[in-house]
Amino acid sequence: MSEHWQKLVEWLPANDDPNRPRITLSTAVPDxxxxxxxxxxxxxxxxxxxxxxRKVQQLADDPRVALTFLWPDFTRQLVVLGDAELAPIExxxxxxxxxxxxxxxxxxxxxxxxxxxxxxxxxxRWASFTDDPDALQPPATWVGFLVRxxxxxxxxxxxxxxxxxxxxxxTDGDWEKSYLPG
Ligand SMILES: Cc1cc2nc3c(=O)[nH]c(=O)nc-3n(C[C@H](O)[C@H](O)[C@H](O)COP(=O)(O)O)c2cc1C
Numbered sequence: 001m002s003e004h005w006q007k008l009v010e011w012l013p014a015n016d017d018p019n020r021p022r023i024t025l026s027t028a029v030p031d032x033x034x035x036x037x038x039x040x041x042x043x044x045x046x047x048x049x050x051x052x053x054r055k056v057q058q059l060a061d062d063p064r065v066a067l068t069f070l071w072p073d074f075t076r077q078l079v080v081l082g083d084a085e086l087a088p089i090e091x092x093x094x095x096x097x098x099x100x101x102x103x104x105x106x107x108x109x110x111x112x113x114x115x116x117x118x119x120x121x122x123x124x125r126w127a128s129f130t131d132d133p134d135a136l137q138p139p140a141t142w143v144g145f146l147v148r149x150x151x152x153x154x155x156x157x158x159x160x161x162x163x164x165x166x167x168x169x170x171t172d173g174d175w176e177k178s179y180l181p182g
Contacts, residue, residue, distance in 0.1 A: 004152055004168035004175050008040065011078060011154070012069075015039040018100075023047065023069055027055060028062035037069070038095040044148040045080060046087050048095050050110060051143040059084045065147055077155040080147065087144035096138035104133035107142050155182055 001009075013019060020036040025047065033055065038046045045067060049055060059065070063085065069078040087095075096104060109129060114122060150170040157163045163182025168175045 002175060003177060005042065007154055007166070008152070011076060012037075012040060015041075016098075021069055023067045025055065026066040026068070027058040028064040029058045031055070031058060037067075038098070038144065039091075044082060044146050046091060046095065046144055046146050048087075048092065048099075048142060048144045050107070051141045052112070056143060059145065067147060075157045079151075079153040079155070080149045081151040082147040082149040084145045084147050087146045091146075092142060092144040093138060095144055096142055101133050104136065104138075105129055108133065108136070108139050111141075153180075157182070 012021060020038065022034050023037045023045075024032055025035050026032045031054065035047045035049065038048050040046065063083045065082060065084050067078075067080040067082070069076075069080075071077070096107065099107075105126070108131075109126060114125060117125065152168045154166045155163060156166070165180040165182055167178050167180055169178070170176075
């Protein structure tokens with residue numbers, strides 16, 4: 001197992017862990033937002049969103065992204081640089097199935113018109129959704145992206161020493177490792 005992959009497996013929760021990591025997705029047009037990382041594999045990191053969202057237009061214009069993972073106890077940070085591309089259809093369907101009933105229903109109701117409504121009407125619209133979101137296929141607006149990394153920077157704090165980063169950079173098909181100050 002390559003060293004960078006070993007570290008990813010050690011640091012990130014398994015794909016079937018329902019507590020999904022939060023990531024900050026930064027786009028090349030300066031913008032940023034928090035997302036759930038749906039899963040990761042040897043190709044990269046997957047997230048899912050609404051095709052009408054700003055980020056999807058920004059990624060169509062320029063697929064370069066940064067993903068930032070911050071551990072809740074602030075002892076670890078992982079920064080990924082890479083390029084985003086559409087995830088395979090079967091991965092998108094799998095990710096929808098793995099989301100909670102709340103998030104499945106959100107994928108159906110989270111539109112611009114809904115956002116204009118006062119809270120009572122938004123709650124009414126939510127409560128009157130009669131379909132079982134667990135039984136539904138993802139809406140046509142559900143879209144997944146795969147971020148293929150070319151740089152991985154693992155930051156580790158240490159109460160007894162200076163923090164340090166371990167960086168892996170993809171160069172001519174090989175991952176090169178270096179250490180950087182924290
Ligand atoms: C903890 C947390 C998790 C979120 N997860 C997602 C997600 O997985 N997918 C998503 O589209 N938006 C998610 N959001 C909402 C986004 O941060 C963002 O507001 C939304 O996607 C619109 O972003 P955009 O206008 O930059 O496209 C999440 C927000 C928070 C606070």
